[in-house]
Structure formats: structure tokens, C-alpha cells
Amino acid sequence: MSSGHGRVLGMSYLVASVAGVVFFVLSVALLGYWPKRVLDEQTRAMGPEYVLELTPSERRGRAVYSREGCAYCHTQQIRYLASDRARFGAPTLAWETRLDYPHLWGTRRIGPDLSREGGTRSDDWHYTHLFSPRAVVPQSVMPAYERLFDDAPDRPRQQARDLVAYLNTLGRARELAGPEGEARAEAGCQCPDDELANMAFGGELNAHPARTRRTHDTPPLLPAGDLARGRQLFAAHCATCHGPTGGGDGPGATGLLPAPMNLAEHQYAPARVADVLWNGVAGTAMPAWRDHSPDDRAALVSAVLALESTRLEPSLPDNLMELGQRAFRANCVQCHGERGDGSGSAAAELPIAPTSFVRQRPTLSAALRALRGGIPGTPMAPWTTRLSDAELVAAAQYVRTLYGAPGAESR
Ligand code: HEC
Ligand code: HEC
Ligand code: HEC
Incomplete structure (x- = not known):
């Protein structure tokens, strides 16, 4: 009897060890290998053939x-x-992070998700923000990374350049895949009835409210906004760059190229400002503010x-006005x-849109300054070598x- 018990006990160790090994193998297969295979297959079916390295x-x-x-404060995954x-836009698909190893x-989510950061903000904005986050976003709790710079936001070291180059890749793969890529992903998903999975398609790919655009799809402007509220908002969001009185001299301005516009030196059509707030100024650090309410x-x-x-x-005599018109026709209309x-013929090719003088009027001195010195960081070059002093004043x-x-209000 006792020897029989001993045999059974001896066998149970064996059974337990074999069962242990079997369960281990099963769990590796079911929890590790199988999901990986499914994910790999899905990634292959939904992703483009080549992902840019x-x-x-x-x-x-x-x-x-x-x-x-x-990554302690920023996610890279839109839920x-x-x-x-x-x-932020369309939820992140698995294939978008195919080459992301180890993942980040x-x-x-202390700061915003960065999955679609690429192409959203200009490099000079990133440098200024990394150098001193509170110089552009007053309430920010993000630490300053001055050590990546040579004492100034416009003097980034290699590491800062590399970091911004990396930030510009976030979301790039999916944007480059284009509509064909979206169609392929949708077909590869094989989930026409899965409402949740389908949320990844169809919406705006990058819905970042600060992303600049060059379209003119601004919603109609509400009449006369609340000035006191506007001043509050300006102090909270705009003064960092444009300065408290709009002089273009805020703490964030030093590293920006082109520099923030001197708003005090301009007369604006309300629709022009509404347009800038909705679209930002593409090619510059001026973000769009679509997340603000119409009011x-x-x-x-x-x-x-x-x-x-x-x-x-001052107003100029007629003969000088003719001179100005001639100079303008000969040099500026393109x-x-x-x-x-x-709306010149070259306007669409330029990285920064040329000013519409119909919708904004610089002071004479601001216009002259632009003509004499150009606007650094934009295609507006100095004209002192091409035009005489009289012509400069007349054109301005x-x-x-x-x-x-x-x-011509439409532009
Ligand atoms: C302590 C948390 C924290 C850390 C660490 C941190 N950030 Fe941030 N970050 C934030 C917060 C909060 C914001 C939102 C306020 C702002 O724009 O400054 C932000 C905003 C940003 C934005 C702007 C996003 C947008 O388009 O609105 C970028 C880009 C960014 N961080 C990059 C970085 C990079 C790169 C690092 C590492 C070098 C980093 N952050 C480290 C908290 C952090
Ligand atoms: C990160 C810095 C920054 C912030 C913050 C910022 N701006 Fe700007 N702004 C700029 C820059 C840079 C330009 C473009 C200058 C150029 O086109 O040469 C600009 C251009 C503009 C223009 C167009 C001016 C023109 O004459 O073409 C307006 C209007 C304007 N900003 C208003 C605002 C308002 C209102 C806010 C706050 C809601 C704001 N900006 C916040 C940097 C900023
Ligand atoms: C290569 C294209 C190009 C040519 C040619 C050109 N400009 Fe410009 N101009 C621009 C751009 C781009 C801007 C800057 C827009 C900005 O900063 O956002 C600008 C800005 C200006 C401004 C400043 C506007 C403001 O609101 O402060 C003035 C004034 C101006 N141009 C006058 C002229 C005159 C006069 C001529 C001809 C002698 C001329 N420009 C030729 C592209 C051009």
C-alpha cells in the first residue's frame, strides 16, 4: 500500500512537471506568440509596403x-x-509605430500627445519652446532644456536640432501614406462592422488646433467681440510673442524668424485678423487658435x-504717388x-504668403522698414539696391x- 502511494506520489511530480511545462508553452504561445502573429499580420495588411526609416x-x-x-509627460498614442x-486627429494605428523600438x-499625459506633432509647428517655435517653454506658453509646466542650446534659442546645438528633426517625424509616416494608405489600412482592417475600429478612419488625420493652413476657410466673424475679454486673452496667449502692447517684443520673440509682427504698427481689416486666428500664418511660428470659441x-x-x-x-504729392505705382507695377506684383x-503669380510657390495690402495697412515707417531691410526669414528682400530712395518712399x-x-476682400 505504502509503496503504491509512493509510486502515485512519484508520478504526480512527473505529471505536475509535464503539466507545468505544457502550460508554460501554452501561455507563451497564446499570450505571446499568437498575439504577435495576429498583430504582425494586421500591421502588414494595414501598413504601406515601405515605411520611411x-x-x-x-x-x-x-x-x-x-x-x-x-515620454514621462508626453504620450505618442492617440486613443x-x-x-x-x-x-489630435485619427487614432494611432499599429503600423505607424512599426519601426518604433524600443517604443516611446x-x-x-501631463503634456499633449505628440503623435501628430510633425509639421504642426515651425522649427523656430520648437527651439524657443524647448529653450524656455514659458517664453511662449506662460502657464507651461514643461522643464526648460537650455543645455541643448548655446545660451540662446536661435543657437541650437546639434542635440536640439536632432530632437526637433525627430519631433518633425511624428505622424509623418501616415501623412506620407496619403489617401491610398488610408484606403489600404481600411481594407486590411477587414472590420466594416466594427464601429470602434472604424473610428481610426474618416476623420481629420491631424486635427491639432495650432496647425497652420494656407486655405481661406475661416468661419464667418461674429460682430464686435468683448474688448475686455479680448485684452485678457491677448495677455494670456499672445503677449509672450507680440509683447504686451503688440510691439512684437515679447520674451518669446528673440529666437523667432520671422519675428512676431508689430501689431501696433498696422491697421487690420477684422476679417484679416479672424483669418490669421483660424489659420495661423503658415511658414512662421504664428500658430492657429482654432481651439478658441468663436466668441x-x-x-x-x-x-x-x-x-x-x-x-x-504724411500724404505724398501726386507725382510721387505715380512713381510709387510704377515701382510697384515693375517690381512687386509677381x-x-x-x-x-x-495674389501674385509667384505667391503660391512662396513658403510665406505675401501681404495683402487690401486687408492690412502698415504705417509708413513700418512699410519703409520692410522695403529697406526686408523682412528677415521671409521672401521679402531689401530693395535698396534696386530702387532709389524716392522710389522706396513712394512705393511704401x-x-x-x-x-x-x-x-478684393476675399484674400
Ligand atoms: C514635466 C512634464 C514635461 C516634460 C518632461 C516634457 N514636457 Fe513637453 N510639454 C509639457 C506640457 C505641460 C506641455 C503643454 C504646455 C506647453 O506647450 O508648454 C508641453 C508641450 C510640449 C510641446 C508642444 C505640443 C503642442 O504642439 O502643443 C512639445 C513639442 C513638447 N512639449 C516637447 C517636449 C520634449 C521634446 C520634451 C523632452 C525634451 C518634453 N516636451 C518634456 C510637459 C512636459
Ligand atoms: C509663438 C509666438 C506667437 C504667438 C504666441 C502669437 N503670435 Fe501672432 N505672429 C507670430 C509670428 C512669428 C507672426 C508672423 C510674422 C510674419 O508674418 O512676418 C505672427 C503674425 C500675427 C498676425 C499677422 C500680422 C501681419 O501683419 O501679418 C496677427 C494678426 C497675429 N499674429 C496675432 C496674434 C494673436 C491675436 C495671438 C494670440 C492669440 C498671437 N498672434 C500669438 C508669433 C506669435
Ligand atoms: C518675392 C516676393 C515679394 C516681392 C517681389 C515683394 N514682396 Fe513684399 N512681401 C513679401 C512677403 C512674403 C512679405 C512678408 C509677409 C510676412 O511677413 O508675413 C512681404 C511684406 C511686405 C511688406 C510689409 C507688410 C506689412 O504688413 O508689414 C511691405 C511694405 C512690402 N512687402 C512691400 C513690397 C514692395 C513695395 C515690393 C516691391 C518693391 C515688394 N514688397 C516686393 C513678398 C514679396
């Missing part, structure tokens, strides 16, 4: 991102939540218009357009006469 600089930037702990989709998805945007428009420092401008509405005055011309 990172350049050496972008890879180094990725290492800096990892080393500096950016299937209405709030995430509204703020992060878990804490707040109208209030901001009022605040910007109220910044203008009115002064008496960019600024025949009517000065910014001429463009000021174009403001509010009827029939």
Missing part, C-alpha cells in the same frame, strides 16, 4: 527624446476617444484692432498681386493707398 539625425533626436525623459480625436508611447476669437480680433497706435501719416491683394506710400479697396 529615420535619418541618422532623426535617430539621434529619438535618443535625446528618450534620454531627456520626454479611440472623442476628446483625443477632436484635439509613454503613459502619462473668444471675436474678442481677440477686437483686442488686436485696439492695439493700433493711431498717428497722423508676389503682392496687381491689386496688392497678395503707394501700398498704403490700397487698403480697403473694394472687390
Whole structure:
């Protein structure tokens, strides 16, 4: 009897060990191998054939991102939540992070998700923000990364350049895949009836409210915004760059190229300011502010218009006006357009849109400054070698006469 018990006991060790091994193998297969296979297959079916690899600089930037702990505060994964989709865009698909190893998805969302950061903000904005976050976003709790710079935001070291190069790759793969890529992903998903899975398609790919555009799809402007509220908002969001009185001299301005516009030296059509707030100024650090309510945007428009420092401008004799018109026709129309509405034949090719003088009027001194020194960081070059001093003054005055011309408000 006792020997029989002993045998059974001896067998049970064997059974237990065999069962242990079997369960271990099963769990590896079911929890590790099988899901990986399904994910690999799905990734292959939904992703484009070739995913762009990172350049050496972008890879180094990725290492800096990892080393500096950016992932402790920033995620790189847009969830299937209405709030995430509204703020950032289409939920992240598995194939988008195919080459992301080890991954940097992060878990804490102290700062905004960065999955679609690429192409959203200009490089000079990133440098200024990394150097001193509170110089552009007053309430920010993000640490400053001055050590990646040579004492100034416009003097980034290699590491800062690499980091920004990396930030610019976030979301790039899916944008490059284009509509064909979206169609392929949708077909590969094989989930026509899965409502949740389908949330990844169809919406706006990048819905970042600060992303600049060059379209003119601004919603109609509400009449007369609340000036007091507008001034509050301006102090909270705009003064960092444009300065408290709109002089273009805020703490964030030093590293930006082109520099923030001097708003006090301009007269603006309300629709122009509304357009800038909705679209931003593409090619510059000026973000769009689409996340603000229509009322707040109208209030901001009022605040910007109220910044203008009115002064008496000299008027020029007629013969000088003719000289100005001739100089303008001969030199400026290819960019600024025949009517000065910014619709010249070269305008679409330029990285920064030429000014529409119909919708904004610089003071004479601001216009002259632009003509003499150009606007650094934009295609507007100095004209001192091409035009005489009289022509410069005449052209500067001429463009000021174009403001509010009827029939050209659309631009
Ligand atoms: C302590 C948390 C924290 C850390 C660490 C951190 N950030 Fe941030 N980050 C934030 C917060 C909060 C914001 C939102 C306010 C702002 O724009 O500054 C932000 C904003 C940003 C934005 C702007 C996103 C947008 O388009 O609105 C970028 C880009 C960014 N961080 C990059 C980085 C990088 C790169 C690192 C690492 C070098 C980093 N952050 C480290 C908290 C953090
Ligand atoms: C990160 C810095 C920054 C912030 C913040 C910022 N701006 Fe700007 N802004 C710029 C830059 C840079 C330009 C473009 C200058 C150029 O086109 O040469 C600009 C251009 C503009 C223009 C167009 C001016 C023109 O004459 O073409 C308006 C209007 C304007 N900003 C208003 C605002 C308002 C209102 C806010 C706040 C809601 C704001 N900006 C916040 C940097 C900023
Ligand atoms: C190559 C294209 C190009 C040509 C040619 C050109 N401009 Fe410009 N101009 C621009 C751009 C781009 C801007 C800057 C827009 C900005 O900063 O956002 C600008 C800005 C200006 C401004 C400043 C506007 C403001 O609101 O402060 C003035 C004034 C101006 N141009 C006058 C002229 C005159 C006069 C001529 C001809 C002698 C001329 N430009 C030729 C592209 C051009």
C-alpha cells in the first residue's frame, strides 16, 4: 500500500512537471506568440509596403527624446476617444509605430500627445519652446532644456536640432501614406462592422488646433467681440510673442524668424485678423487658435484692432504717388498681386504668403522698414539696391493707398 502511494506520489511530480511545462508553452504561445502573429499580420495588411526609416539625425533626436525623459509627460498614442480625436486627429494605428523600438508611447499625459506633432509647428517655435517653454506658453509646466542650446534659442546645438528633426517625424509616416494608405489600412482592417475600429478612419488625420493652413476657410466673424475679454486673452496667449502692447517684443520673440509682427504698427481689416486666428500664418511660428470659441476669437480680433497706435501719416504729392505705382507695377506684383491683394503669380510657390495690402495697412515707417531691410526669414528682400530712395518712399506710400479697396476682400 505504502509503496503504491509512493509510486502515485512519484508520478504526480512527473505529471505536475509535464503539466507545468505544457502550460508554460501554452501561455507563451497564446499570450505571446499568437498575439504577435495576429498583430504582425494586421500591421502588414494595414501598413504601406515601405515605411520611411529615420535619418541618422532623426535617430539621434529619438535618443535625446528618450534620454531627456520626454515620454514621462508626453504620450505618442492617440486613443479611440472623442476628446483625443477632436484635439489630435485619427487614432494611432499599429503600423505607424512599426519601426518604433524600443517604443516611446509613454503613459502619462501631463503634456499633449505628440503623435501628430510633425509639421504642426515651425522649427523656430520648437527651439524657443524647448529653450524656455514659458517664453511662449506662460502657464507651461514643461522643464526648460537650455543645455541643448548655446545660451540662446536661435543657437541650437546639434542635440536640439536632432530632437526637433525627430519631433518633425511624428505622424509623418501616415501623412506620407496619403489617401491610398488610408484606403489600404481600411481594407486590411477587414472590420466594416466594427464601429470602434472604424473610428481610426474618416476623420481629420491631424486635427491639432495650432496647425497652420494656407486655405481661406475661416468661419464667418461674429460682430464686435468683448474688448475686455479680448485684452485678457491677448495677455494670456499672445503677449509672450507680440509683447504686451503688440510691439512684437515679447520674451518669446528673440529666437523667432520671422519675428512676431508689430501689431501696433498696422491697421487690420477684422476679417484679416479672424483669418490669421483660424489659420495661423503658415511658414512662421504664428500658430492657429482654432481651439478658441468663436466668441473668444471675436474678442481677440477686437483686442488686436485696439492695439493700433493711431498717428497722423504724411500724404505724398501726386507725382510721387505715380512713381510709387510704377515701382510697384515693375517690381512687386509677381508676389503682392496687381491689386496688392497678395495674389501674385509667384505667391503660391512662396513658403510665406505675401501681404495683402487690401486687408492690412502698415504705417509708413513700418512699410519703409520692410522695403529697406526686408523682412528677415521671409521672401521679402531689401530693395535698396534696386530702387532709389524716392522710389522706396513712394512705393511704401503707394501700398498704403490700397487698403480697403473694394472687390478684393476675399484674400
Ligand atoms: C514635466 C512634464 C514635461 C516634460 C518632461 C516634457 N514636457 Fe513637453 N510639454 C509639457 C506640457 C505641460 C506641455 C503643454 C504646455 C506647453 O506647450 O508648454 C508641453 C508641450 C510640449 C510641446 C508642444 C505640443 C503642442 O504642439 O502643443 C512639445 C513639442 C513638447 N512639449 C516637447 C517636449 C520634449 C521634446 C520634451 C523632452 C525634451 C518634453 N516636451 C518634456 C510637459 C512636459
Ligand atoms: C509663438 C509666438 C506667437 C504667438 C504666441 C502669437 N503670435 Fe501672432 N505672429 C507670430 C509670428 C512669428 C507672426 C508672423 C510674422 C510674419 O508674418 O512676418 C505672427 C503674425 C500675427 C498676425 C499677422 C500680422 C501681419 O501683419 O501679418 C496677427 C494678426 C497675429 N499674429 C496675432 C496674434 C494673436 C491675436 C495671438 C494670440 C492669440 C498671437 N498672434 C500669438 C508669433 C506669435
Ligand atoms: C518675392 C516676393 C515679394 C516681392 C517681389 C515683394 N514682396 Fe513684399 N512681401 C513679401 C512677403 C512674403 C512679405 C512678408 C509677409 C510676412 O511677413 O508675413 C512681404 C511684406 C511686405 C511688406 C510689409 C507688410 C506689412 O504688413 O508689414 C511691405 C511694405 C512690402 N512687402 C512691400 C513690397 C514692395 C513695395 C515690393 C516691391 C518693391 C515688394 N514688397 C516686393 C513678398 C514679396
